Amino acid sequence: MKRNRTDYVAYIFFALLAATALELLINVAPFIVLVGSAAMIYYGLKRMSKQKGKVLFYGGLVIFILTLLSSFFFLLMVFGALFYMLYLFWEKASKPTKMEIAINEQASNDNREAFVKNTFLGDQQLNHEGFRSDDINIHTGIGTTEIHFENTVLPKGDTIVIIRGFIGSTKLYVPYDAGVSVEHACLFGQTDLFGNHKIGFNQNVKVVNDSYQDAPRRLRIYTSIVAGDIEVMYR
Structure with a gap:
């Protein structure tokens, strides 16, 4: 069966996602930080009605995002997605x-x-x-x-x-x-x-x-x- 462009883009996306997960697992410290920040987000959501819950949630969210951005493969995936969206936009506009x-x-x-x-x-x-x-x-x-x-x-x-x-x-x-x-x-x-x-x-x-x-x-x-x-x- 002939593959279309979307199939190839999906394969590349999931490959980069898997590479990001592998990179974070190999580097123990970022993985521990991710788990800890995810726990902060979870408990913060449970207690959003209180000031402490809001601090936990937003603090955990910032730490989680910054930790992901420290991954080379995650950054590659983000910039690749942005580039692909810009390409689709240009293709449609032209x-x-x-x-x-x-x-x-x-x-x-x-x-x-x-x-x-x-x-x-x-x-x-x-x-x-x-x-x-x-x-x-x-x-x-x-x-x-x-x-x-x-x-x-x-x-x-x-x-x-x-x-x-x-x-x-x-x-x-x-x-x-x-x-x-x-x-x-x-x-x-x-x-x-x-x-x-x-x-x-x-x-x-x-x-x-x-x-x-x-x-x-x-x-x-x-x-x-x-x-x-x-x-x-x-x-």
Whole structure:
């Protein structure tokens, strides 16, 4: 049977845990201190209602942790776990979140509902039908987000899209035949709105394409992020 990455990480973790236990058993003094501090924690918990119990519990806890930190293999296990979590975080953040917006043009005014999509990390593909498009709210977290409108048959009138993010890159693909207005705000980052480039701090940018005023179907996009890049392009 083929092993996945999680299996190997678990094997390494338990090997380091066993090495830590062996190291503490071989070195008698740290082992005795661990047993003594564990006893202090136990009796402290039994008497937490009294001042003496609190002193025993917290004192034993500090001694227990400091004794574990004196073990080379325990430190290796802790730093390895932190490194692995950071790697998983980076891996998730580097993958784009993909959203494909599909709007049902036949949705009635009575079926107006607020469409809110929240993503923080990871890959997602969104197909959304049956809602009026003037209440699209998308909240992104950290990483790269791709939002696709190019396959959408927009209803007549204005389609309002509000996108809020934290840190990362946002790419929006819009259809050629739509009038598009983009208003973007960020503390720091780079913008590329239909080829109009800008980079700097505290940006507030508005771009309207040539066909916006006369287009029967229009996208009004409002974006705000703390730090990152935004790119709006035709597809």
